[in-house]
Amino acid sequence: MTKPRRACLSAFIFFAVSFICAANVFGWGYEIHGYINSEAARLLPAEMKSFKACVEYLTLHSVDPDEWKGFLSGEEYRHYIDMDFYGAPPFAAVRKSLSGAMEKYGEDAVVSNGVVPWTIAEHCEMLAIFLRSSATSDYAMLCAAALGHYVADAHQPLHTTDNYDGQYSGNQGVHLRYEIQTADVFFDGSRARADNVKYVGDPLNFAFDFIIDAHDKISVILDADTKRGHNFRALWVDTADMTRKQVEKAAENLASLWYTAWKNAGSPRVEVKLTKTAGIYSDKDYQKMLALRDKLKMSGR
Numbered sequence: 001m002t003k004p005r006r007a008c009l010s011a012f013i014f015f016a017v018s019f020i021c022a023a024n025v026f027g028w029g030y031e032i033h034g035y036i037n038s039e040a041a042r043l044l045p046a047e048m049k050s051f052k053a054c055v056e057y058l059t060l061h062s063v064d065p066d067e068w069k070g071f072l073s074g075e076e077y078r079h080y081i082d083m084d085f086y087g088a089p090p091f092a093a094v095r096k097s098l099s100g101a102m103e104k105y106g107e108d109a110v111v112s113n114g115v116v117p118w119t120i121a122e123h124c125e126m127l128a129i130f131l132r133s134s135a136t137s138d139y140a141m142l143c144a145a146a147l148g149h150y151v152a153d154a155h156q157p158l159h160t161t162d163n164y165d166g167q168y169s170g171n172q173g174v175h176l177r178y179e180i181q182t183a184d185v186f187f188d189g190s191r192a193r194a195d196n197v198k199y200v201g202d203p204l205n206f207a208f209d210f211i212i213d214a215h216d217k218i219s220v221i222l223d224a225d226t227k228r229g230h231n232f233r234a235l236w237v238d239t240a241d242m243t244r245k246q247v248e249k250a251a252e253n254l255a256s257l258w259y260t261a262w263k264n265a266g267s268p269r270v271e272v273k274l275t276k277t278a279g280i281y282s283d284k285d286y287q288k289m290l291a292l293r294d295k296l297k298m299s300g301r
């Protein structure tokens with residue numbers, strides 16, 4: 001690992017320790033977020049070489065959406081969903097558009113219980129819009145990196161439940177113990193497969209499918225935490241296999257969504273120069289990206 005990444009990780013852990021108790025903050029640490037984005041780029045078909053060429057950028061910016069929480073209104077709700085609020089699997093009633101869900105459950109309830117599936121579907125659509133024009137290819141990579149972040153978060157089981165920090169099961173503090181002190185430190189690679197990358201007809205339903213699959217793994221973490229006396233080193237013994245599989249699935253599912261967006265854009269040969277976003281990266285870039293999406297949508301491009 002290079003020095004800058006270690007520096008990033010230190011800063012990230014400090015940030016995590018500072019804020020982890022306040023909200024359902026992170027999906028994974030920097031190491032796993034970066035790994036998922038870089039693995040997804042590796043899994044893409046050869047014709048998507050412009051994505052593959054941006055692997056370093058996609059890796060470096062894999063945790064940016066966590067930083068946006070500090071200054072972007074509503075960003076904190078884009079990283080999780082408390083599926084418990086919506087009943088029991090297969091959660092058919094909530095598989096709707098965001099406006100449909102808000103109509104059924106109320107806007108405040110939907111937002112406060114987290115909107116990660118809709119954020120994923122929205123970014124998949126945005127990515128296709130940006131890829132259609134070479135003028136916006138820089139924003140495409142920014143959007144792709146962000147999509148990777150949200151997809152990764154949605155595979156972290158504790159990001160799919162109201163009991164995200166074990167506060168209702170006698171596992172207080174398990175969020176930090178599992179994702180930062182255990183998974184991000186001990187994770188040693190997965191075996192994601194390129195032949196699992198596929199075109200996705202309905203990204204929102206696809207997102208709900210992998211979120212519900214992650215939701216099913218919550219007890220693996222909580223039971224291990226209880227059994228191992230809340231010791232983060234021992235926690236890895238019982239969570240290693242599940243974690244590797246979740247990371248593997250996240251990389252494959254992210255690659256599928258990138259591939260889907262690229263197909264929906266007409267399989268363009270994109271020359272990405274990263275001029276707009278390669279410099280100082282800030283919230284303004286993200287705001288510009290959102291504004292640009294709306295403009296492109298309006299002009300029908």
Ligand SMILES: [Zn+2]
Pocket residue numbers: 025026027028065066079149153
């Ligand atoms: Zn996050």
